[in-house]
Amino acid sequence: MPDNPVNHEIPDEILSAFDRKLFSGAYSNTPHIRIDKGNRSLPRLNKIVDTIEQVVIKTGLSDGMTISFHHHFRGGDKVINMVMDVISHMGIKNLTLAASSLTTVHSPLVGHIKSGTISRICTSGIRGELADEISAGLMDHPILIHSHGGRARAIETGKIKIDVAFLGVPTCDVYGNANGYTGASACGSLGYAKVDAHFARKVVLITDTIAEYPNTPFSIHQDQVDYIVVVDQVGDPKGISSGATRLTKNPRDILIGSLAAKVIACSGYFEDGFSLQTGSGGASLVTTKFLREYMEQQNIRANWALGGITAQMVKLHEDGLIKRLLDVQSFDQEAIRSIGENRYHSEIDASYYANPLNKGCAVNKINVVVLSALEIDTEFNVNVLTGSDGVLRGASGGHSDTAIGSGLSIVVAPLIRGRSATVVDQIKTVITPGSTIDVLVTDRGIAVNPRRPQVAEQLRRCKLPVIPISELKEKAQKLAGVPEPIIFEKKIVAVVEYRDGTILDVVRQVQA
Amino acid sequence: MRIVKTGTAGTLESSDVMITVRSNGTDGVQIALQSIVEKQFGKQIRATIEDTLKSMSIDHAYIDVKDQGALDCAITARLVSAVYRAAGIEKIDWEAL
Amino acid sequence: MDRTRLRRSMLYVPGNNAGMIRDAAIYHSDSIMFDLEDSVAYRQKDAARMLVFQNLRTLDFEGIETVVRINGLDTPYGREDIRAMVKARPDIIRLPKTDCAQDVQEVEKLIEIEERKNGMPVGTIGMMAAIESPLGVINAYSIATSSDRLIGIAIGAEDYVTAMKTARSASGVEILYARSAIVTAARAAGICAFDTVYSDLNNEEGFEAEVRLIKQLGFDGKSIISPRQIKLVHDVFAPNGKEIAFAERVIEAIEEAKAKGSGVIAVNGKMIDKPIVERAISTLERADAAGLRDYSSPAEGVLHA
Numbered sequence: 001m002p003d004n005p006v007n008h009e010i011p012d013e014i015l016s017a018f019d020r021k022l023f024s025g026a027y028s029n030t031p032h033i034r035i036d037k038g039n040r041s042l043p044r045l046n047k048i049v050d051t052i053e054q055v056v057i058k059t060g061l062s063d064g065m066t067i068s069f070h071h072h073f074r075g076g077d078k079v080i081n082m083v084m085d086v087i088s089h090m091g092i093k094n095l096t097l098a099a100s101s102l103t104t105v106h107s108p109l110v111g112h113i114k115s116g117t118i119s120r121i122c123t124s125g126i127r128g129e130l131a132d133e134i135s136a137g138l139m140d141h142p143i144l145i146h147s148h149g150g151r152a153r154a155i156e157t158g159k160i161k162i163d164v165a166f167l168g169v170p171t172c173d174v175y176g177n178a179n180g181y182t183g184a185s186a187c188g189s190l191g192y193a194k195v196d197a198h199f200a201r202k203v204v205l206i207t208d209t210i211a212e213y214p215n216t217p218f219s220i221h222q223d224q225v226d227y228i229v230v231v232d233q234v235g236d237p238k239g240i241s242s243g244a245t246r247l248t249k250n251p252r253d254i255l256i257g258s259l260a261a262k263v264i265a266c267s268g269y270f271e272d273g274f275s276l277q278t279g280s281g282g283a284s285l286v287t288t289k290f291l292r293e294y295m296e297q298q299n300i301r302a303n304w305a306l307g308g309i310t311a312q313m314v315k316l317h318e319d320g321l322i323k324r325l326l327d328v329q330s331f332d333q334e335a336i337r338s339i340g341e342n343r344y345h346s347e348i349d350a351s352y353y354a355n356p357l358n359k360g361c362a363v364n365k366i367n368v369v370v371l372s373a374l375e376i377d378t379e380f381n382v383n384v385l386t387g388s389d390g391v392l393r394g395a396s397g398g399h400s401d402t403a404i405g406s407g408l409s410i411v412v413a414p415l416i417r418g419r420s421a422t423v424v425d426q427i428k429t430v431i432t433p434g435s436t437i438d439v440l441v442t443d444r445g446i447a448v449n450p451r452r453p454q455v456a457e458q459l460r461r462c463k464l465p466v467i468p469i470s471e472l473k474e475k476a477q478k479l480a481g482v483p484e485p486i487i488f489e490k491k492i493v494a495v496v497e498y499r500d501g502t503i504l505d506v507v508r509q510v511q512a
Numbered sequence: 513m514r515i516v517k518t519g520t521a522g523t524l525e526s527s528d529v530m531i532t533v534r535s536n537g538t539d540g541v542q543i544a545l546q547s548i549v550e551k552q553f554g555k556q557i558r559a560t561i562e563d564t565l566k567s568m569s570i571d572h573a574y575i576d577v578k579d580q581g582a583l584d585c586a587i588t589a590r591l592v593s594a595v596y597r598a599a600g601i602e603k604i605d606w607e608a609l
Numbered sequence: 610m611d612r613t614r615l616r617r618s619m620l621y622v623p624g625n626n627a628g629m630i631r632d633a634a635i636y637h638s639d640s641i642m643f644d645l646e647d648s649v650a651y652r653q654k655d656a657a658r659m660l661v662f663q664n665l666r667t668l669d670f671e672g673i674e675t676v677v678r679i680n681g682l683d684t685p686y687g688r689e690d691i692r693a694m695v696k697a698r699p700d701i702i703r704l705p706k707t708d709c710a711q712d713v714q715e716v717e718k719l720i721e722i723e724e725r726k727n728g729m730p731v732g733t734i735g736m737m738a739a740i741e742s743p744l745g746v747i748n749a750y751s752i753a754t755s756s757d758r759l760i761g762i763a764i765g766a767e768d769y770v771t772a773m774k775t776a777r778s779a780s781g782v783e784i785l786y787a788r789s790a791i792v793t794a795a796r797a798a799g800i801c802a803f804d805t806v807y808s809d810l811n812n813e814e815g816f817e818a819e820v821r822l823i824k825q826l827g828f829d830g831k832s833i834i835s836p837r838q839i840k841l842v843h844d845v846f847a848p849n850g851k852e853i854a855f856a857e858r859v860i861e862a863i864e865e866a867k868a869k870g871s872g873v874i875a876v877n878g879k880m881i882d883k884p885i886v887e888r889a890i891s892t893l894e895r896a897d898a899a900g901l902r903d904y905s906s907p908a909e910g911v912l913h914a
Contacts, residue, residue: 251836252632258840389551418527418581419549443635478669479631480583483552521656527628585667586627589660596655604659604689606696607726 032175046174047228052086052206055227056164059202061087064094065163068200070193071101071124072168072180072329076239079168079206081108082231088117096120098160100151100192100350101395104128105239113138122160124148125385125395126494134493135391137509142492145385145431145507148192148328149354149361149401150499155199156351156358159501165200167193168234169220171211176203176225177218180330180347181340183209185235188330188339189309190219194349197224208234219347241332247289247312248282252414252443257286259464260370260412260441265294266462267439267455269367269408272300277307277363277402278370280331283412287370288312295321306366307353307398309335309345317345326362328353328398354401356499363398363405371399373413373440375427378469380434380449382411383427385496388420390486390510392494396431400499403436408455415442420483421476423447423469428486429496430505445472487511515573519598522582522590529582531590533598536574541565547579560584564591567608573598615639615894616761616801617830617846618839619676623648624657630664636836639898640674645690646681646705654686658693665697675699676737681706682715691716695723700735701760706768707738708745710755717756732758737803741765743772746787749794761801763832764791779815781822792827804831813841820845847899848892856889856896 015022027035034045049055061067067087069080080099085108087095093116100123102109107129112118122144126134134143146154154160170185172178180190185208197203197220205220205228214222248254260283264270276291278284289312295301304324305313311334316322318338325345330336338345354363363369374394375383382403385394403409413422422442438455440447447469448456459466488508496505515535522530536542543558550557561575575591582590596604620638622629624645633641643665649657661677677699679690694702704716717736724731736758740746746769753762766784770776775783788804795802804823807816820842823831831842848856858876863886866874874881 249837251636254837255636388549419553419583420581443632481553481556483549484555486551521659523625523627525626525628527631529627582627583631583667585663586631586660589627589663590656592663593656593659602655604655604693606662606693609662609696 047176047225048174048210049227049229052083052229052231053090055204055229056087056090056092058227059164059204061092061164063092066096066098066161068098068160068162068165068196069100070167070190070196071099071103072187072190072193073185073235073240074187075103075105076185076236076241077103077105077168078231078236079166079234080106083166083206084109084112084117088112088115093117094119096122098162099123100148100196101125101397102127102130106130110138120144122146122151122154124151124397126392127394131392135507135510136512137489137491137493139493142506143494144497145396145494146497147354147396147400147431147499148350148398149356149363150396150497150501151192152195152349152351152353152355153357153499153501154497155195156355157501162196162200164202164204165193165196166204166206167196167220168206169193170207170234171209171215172205172207172218172220172225172228173211173213173215173222174228175213176205176220176222176228177213177215178205178207178220178225179215179218181336182211183207185209185233185237185240186336187235187240188336189327189347191328191347191349191353194219195351197221198349202226204229206231206234208232241330241336247285250282253282254286256283256412256414256441256443258290259446260284260287260410261290261294262462262464263410263439263441263446263459264291264368264370264408265298266458266464267368267408268458270294270298270300273303274300274367275304275306275365276302276368276370277305277366277398277406278310278313279372280308280310281372281412284370284372285310285312287412288316292316292321306362307369307402309339311335314338314342314345317342326353354398354405354499356401361401361405363402366402366406368408369402369406369410371403371409371411371432371437373411373422375422375424376411376413376437376440376469377424377427377434378473380437380440380469381427381430382432382434382437383429384431385494386428386507388428388483388486390428390488390507392507396496400432400436403432404499408438409436410439410441411437412441415444415472415476416480419480421473421480423473423476425473429507431496433498433504440469440472442472444475447472513568513570513595513599513601515570515595515598516600517598519594519596521593521597522586524578524580526580527582527586529577529579529587529590531578531587531594532576533591533594534574535598536572538572539574540571541573541575543575543577545577545579547577548581549579556584557587560587561591564588565595568592568595570595614674615898616674616803617895617898618842619803619830619832620836620839621648621806621832621834624661624677625649625653627660630660631668634668634670634673636839638673638833638836638839639830640676640701641670642676642678642703642832643699644678645686646678654680658686658690662693662697665694665699674701676701676703678703678705678739679716682712682719687716688719691719692723695720695729695734696727698729698734701737702734703737703739703763705739705765706741706745707752707762708742709748710751713738713752713755713759717758720758734758735760737761737763737801739763739765740787740791741768743769746790749790750797753794753798753800759798759800761803761829762791762795763803764788764805766805779818781819788823788826788828796827801829802827804828806832806834807838808834810835810837817841817845843899846895848896852892853896856892859886859889860893
């Protein structure tokens with residue numbers, strides 16, 4: 001007889017008409033509740049599991065499933081290697097690794113690929129030994145490269161079905177409220193992890209610091225979290241962020257940054273209330289610095305800035321020159337501090353940032369974005385993934401998302417690096433279509449996409465050195481010489497997905 | 513010109529090249545090239561080195577090249593300096609260059 | 610050789626640094642000075658000379674004036690520097706530590722020999738002389754008039770203050786006499802005057818004060834040690850709006866007068882004489898170089914296009 005407090009008769013027809021089961025006791029059908037009400041504090045109701053191995057068993061992870069990770073700990077990440085070591089040791093095979101991005105610290109994954117633990121990878125970026133090995137044909141299945149917005153789209157639409165998300169968090173409480181801006185391994189925004197926490201079948205938080213309940217304000221919510229594992233350290237603070245992103249002393253980056261700032265100031269988009277996104281690269285940071293001078297001179301304030309947030313942006317925000325910050329990733333200590341302290345420095349998730357198929361993402365509203373490039377062709381198509389030797393060594397990131405969303409997309413890059421030209425006839429890999437790029441700023445001249453004649457006219461009127469992109473290409477060739485073509489094998493090692501989910505390009509194995 | 517000792521010129525800084533020249537008897541010109549742009553420019557770097565050696569009438573030498581993306585003019589400069597140093601000659605024949 | 614070109618900024622580039630030589634032109638200083646002297650270690654003199662030689666013969670410096678600072682003839686390197694550099698054909702050879710007219714003339718003779726040897730017209734290579742000693746300062750005018758090749762003289766302050774038994778200070782009072790003597794000698798000789806380097810890269814205020822001072826003293830420009838210093842020099846040397854407007858009116862008035870065949874020219878009721886015209890031309894040159902003329906505000910209708 002079920003525990004029905006009033007013993008009323010409930011006909012079976014009702015249960016089947018409503019497609020419900022009969023009440024069977026207040027404790028029997030609800031997980032994560034206190035069973036023993038006798039003691040107010042014990043047992044402590046929590047989701048903590050002692051070890052990663054135990055949590056892997058609890059999640060039911062098995063061969064062929066998809067696991068996910070985020071990259072907010074950047075070069076300081078310890079979570080991926082830690083979890084993968086355990087999973088590999090347990091003998092689980094054929095997993096798909098769906099990371100928001102991978103960095104040089106993830107070279108141990110090479111071993112897990114060789115052992116068959118990992119058979120597929122989707123990521124925004126890949127670098128270092130892992131990238132070299134994959135370029136050399138390590139994997140049977142090509143890896144999938146997506147943009148930040150594209151990943152959010154894929155997860156939301158079920159193209160990527162995450163079975164278990166292992167999300168490193170700087171702090172969380174025993175019930176799973178987590179944030180990124182407190183604790184010894186603070187990383188700021190958890191924008192990429194939030195998508196996984198929302199959509200994964202099982203969510204495991206991995207932390208080194210248990211905070212008092214409730215750990216507000218939180219980025220990942222207790223209602224999303226299944227289990228928590230406490231480890232010694234989730235990230236190395238030195239690798240997570242620099243102190244404050246220092247302005248470069250490299251005169252070439254300063255030159256490019258000052259030109260980019262002038263381009264913005266002369267572009268027609270520079271008016272009170274504008275919005276911008278700049279990256280964390282040397283020239284990009286300098287752009288922000290010089291833009292400040294134009295803002296002060298012309299009494300112009302920005303309404304908001306987007307994307308990866310740096311100390312430069314925080315300073316402008318705190319000095320009242322940028323009203324609001326939308327932060328998907330905090331690049332340095334200053335940004336991490338600010339997201340905790342400043343009311344209008346808001347955390348956003350990757351979908352809000354750039355998902356092309358949701359009901360409206362932030363990149364669509366941005367006026368000006370400053371982007372980087374490894375290579376750009378004379379049609380303005382941009383490669384930020386493979387080096388001049390054809391080897392994987394970069395990230396798609398928000399490049400294609402912001403390029404198409406923004407009113408004015410500006411690529412900054414030196415014309416040659418070492419002896420490798422940036423402007424070339426044929427780029428190795430397309431990440432961002434040239435139809436979404438407006439201006440290229442190099443140390444040896446500025447080129448404007450012919451589909452933006454008004455912008456070109458504006459820049460010429462401001463005496464900026466605007467020349468056809470084909471001339472930039474010729475300048476580079478004259479200086480560095482014409483490189484021999486890189487010889488590729490037939491084998492495809494990576495597939496580039498455009499943000500909308502279509503396939504834009506493939507990367508082939510480089511001949512040894 | 514005759515190689516009588518080991519001569520080195522250049523640096524390992526970006527956009528430079530460090531070239532070491534030494535005698536290898538009569539084994540012809542042997543080039544050991546390490547370059548960050550070997551795949552793209554390896555042939556051109558070798559050609560530059562061979563042409564420069566020919567113009568200096570060097571038929572036999574072991575040339576060690578550690579390239580950090582130097583342009584051809586820098587490669588030529590470093591090679592000529594290294595050869596003169598290896599030949600123990602201080603007075604350069606500028607007319608011939 | 611061009612005596613009249615704009616020379617606000619002379620960017621100093623160490624002669625043995627391949628990367629810096631390669632990128633020297635991108636910063637658009639008015640002149641680039643490749644250094645074979647103090648920035649090059651004794652054991653690398655040959656390598657630096659060869660590197661500058663090959664680069665000068667190969668790279669396109671996009672019309673920027675090229676200058677090579679050679680070692681003095683009292684060193685084992687000076688003569689070899691001249692042999693190599695004349696063949697490499699920079700615009701200017703810069704002589705360090707010039708004490709008297711004879712120092713210039715000796716170098717000139719060697720340059721001439723090399724020019725003839727290389728089949729170049731005599732006088733192809735210009736010269737400038739750096740004055741770095743009390744004796745040089747005393748001889749400034751005779752140095753400035755020692756050769757037709759001289760496009761300018763420069764003050765080098767470090768050795769000078771040591772010889773004067775003092776040291777550099779923020780105000781620069783210890784080299785005020787030398788600066789004044791050199792700029793006066795240059796003006797009397799009708800050539801350019803260049804100021805010494807400012808080596809504290811992180812003190813932007815001090816640098817700006819110094820650039821303002823030397824501009825006020827009458828110098829044409831300054832040697833600089835980093836591309837980061839170019840913008841400030843050009844900004845300080847850029848004429849202001851009032852100066853540009855006046856200069857434009859002067860030039861217009863001359864053209865009008867020419868068209869009318871009138872000999873007397875006046876602007877705002879003031880007679881315009883030759884020095885005013887020359888200053889107007891120089892003002893407009895600097896304004897153009899700084900991109901200050903024909904600056905238009907953004908056209909309408911571009912935003913959110």
